[in-house]
Amino acid sequence: MIDLRRLHVLRAVDHYGTVRAAAEALHFTPSAASQQIRQLGRELGVTLLEPQGRRVRLTPAAQRLLAHADDIQARWELAERDLRADDDEPAGLLRLAGFPVAVTALLAPAAAALVTRHPRLTPRISEAEAGECFDLLFTGDADLALVEAKPDEPPRDRARFDQRSLLDDPFDLLVPAGHRLAARERVDLAEAAREPWIVPSTPCTCRTHVLSACGAAGFTPDVAHDAVNWDVTIALVAHGLGVALVPRLARVPASAAVVRLACEGEPRRKILTVTRPGGRARPAVAAALAELERLVPTMLAV
Structure with a gap:
């Protein structure tokens, strides 16, 4: 045995x-x-x-x-x-994990809605980057995780984790209010080729996405500033220190002196839901996935 x-x-x-x-x-x-x-x-x-x-x-x-x-x-x-299993009602502790923007835009509102819909369910959220999420799932310290897929890289440990697409998150160009492109509704990314750029610093999956999007538009960005936190990026753009690509899930305060512009071709990143094999059959996980699916359309409007 x-x-x-x-x-x-x-x-x-x-x-x-x-x-x-x-x-x-x-x-x-x-x-x-x-x-x-x-x-x-x-x-x-x-x-x-x-x-x-x-x-x-x-x-x-x-x-x-x-x-x-x-x-x-x-x-x-x-x-x-x-x-x-006594019944199919979601109940007990549900451990959720995800990277910062996924927590603020998706997991936090989903958890709040789950508590209202299913009073016997207790969501617990852990902020974690992709590698940590996989470790938490492996050890049983997470039941469901949201991770950002790396471009041109196969999903990690395919047999060990059940990974499925939740949404494609577009990147928008962020420019200072009053910028020459600010009055536009949509821009070709190549029009910002000669601008100073604010780019996520390494190591960061978003940096790869930004550099790939700029490369596809035919240029290498002139990196004037490095920033990982999107609030920092927004502040730098608002002060006229450069332009940036910001994922649609990242919230931009209405009070910020910036303009968010959709890009031609919509460069985007893929967000995955990840569980252990068989995990999606658990009522609590299934309820969380359903809530996330309800949230996605409301998160992707410019």
């Missing part, structure tokens, strides 16, 4: 990349994590760890086992839910 706890340690090593990183995430010592995997190997009659210099790595047998481990974990979670 396979010990699912030991199997989870093996999955953690694969997820985090090293025994040390997996042990830290699971609050084990590296030696204890290695021992758990060796014991699992003895139970199965195979070797799951082999030396690699001063470290160890997963063997081909371990990789073959991992091909089944995620299915085993998903089936076990479904079995637990079936046993605990």
Whole structure:
């Protein structure tokens, strides 16, 4: 009989990349994590760890086992839910995670609506970037996450996470009030090629989106200022220090001395909902996904 706890340690090593990183995430010592995997190997009659210099790595047998481990974990979670389900009413703790703009524009209003619609449900939100979201899902500390897909990069760990598109979030050009383009309703991004630009600093997925959009328009932006927080970007634009591409989900205060312009071709980023396999069948998660779908159209008007 396979010990699912030991199997989870093996999955953690694969997820985090090293025994040390997996042990830290699971609050084990590296030696204890290695021992758990060796014991699992003895139970199965195979070797799951082999030396690699001063470290160890997963063997081909371990990789073959991992091909089944995620299915085993998903089936076990479904079995637990079936046993605990009294009815189909969403109830209990629902752990949500997402990057800052997703929290403010989507998860916060969705959680508020869920509390009203389903009084037995308790949403808990964690602000987290994509890598952290996947870790929270893996450890069971999140049930549903919103992540920003990286351009030209396949979804992470396809078999381990259920990733589906929620919306395509367009980028708008933000210019100071009184700017030569401010009276326009829509602009070609190439018209801002010679402007000073405010661009998200590295490492940041949005920076990749902005540089890709400018490259597609035929220019490399002259970066005058770096900013990660959209409020900072808006303030810099309002003071006439440059122009910027801002995702539609990022709210711009009506009092800000800026003008938001739609772009020809609508450069955009994809926002994904991510759960563990089978997670969408849980009534609380299904209710949250339905609420997010209701919110999306209201968030994308200029």
